[in-house]
Amino acid sequence: MTKAIEQETDPGIERLCKKHERFISAPPTPGIERMEAQFFGNMFAPHRHDTYALGITMHGVQTFNYRGEYRASNPGNVIILHPDELHDGGAGTDDGLQYRMLYLEPALLRRGLDHDHASLPFIGDPVIHDPILWSTLASVLGELDRDVDPLLCDQFISDIAQRLSQHAKAPLKQPRFNAAQRMDQVREFLAAHFDRPVQSDELEQVAGMDRYRLIRHFRARFGTTPYRYLIMRRLQKARALMVLGQPLAGVAADTGFSDQSHLNRHFRQTYGVTPGRWLSLTRQDDR
Structure with a gap:
């Protein structure tokens, strides 16, 4: 799978076709999302995710504003964006941009740390050159039309x-007081009741602490x-329902939006x- 990506990032790759802007989403894996984006110009307005965003630039110059600075990534580099960090995104040249990105939930990343109470790693530079990390990402981003093998996922x-x-x-x-198990229970409660309004006093009951302390521990x-x-x-x-063709008004009602x-x-x-816009680019994937 890595070899296929290496071929796509060859400097001699043909210029992307402007009519072939698209998003490609891989089959879902718990705690992981994989996608490819191919486009021209400035595509993404400032936004943020609740996951780690780990990407490899395949063709073109990947540009974005992050933590108050303008950033750029060339093929061969790895991009690392942290949860809840505001960023935008676009192509830095007229030749367009092609990249692949993996969104990894912090709860899943924790399983690979040395111990459950370790702090989440923070990398100050969002663009790094690390061939080992690049190859690791390529092992699961090489073929987006296939599921990730469970053993490979654990290794990854x-x-x-x-x-x-x-x-x-x-x-x-990390807060001094360890509330790991309680925060895991809060996370499970939110996942189970995502489609309805959740009140702070409900979370206080689950966590056994006041709402403001809860927010600090959950964020940590x-x-x-x-x-x-x-x-x-x-x-x-909502994205899953949109792909199935459901109208946006119905999607909003079914997913807890007013x-x-x-x-x-x-x-x-x-x-x-x-x-x-997201749906139109997603539907252009004719694989």
């Missing part, structure tokens, strides 16, 4: 955690807030494009 998570830990100059801060463990985590679960379900405009606003804030 372990390898990713090791490489990110080695690059981390400073871990994300998963890199995002309970509210953001809930919204992301709704949006994941109406279609509420869905549209959160979709753009999270993915940087409108639901209609």
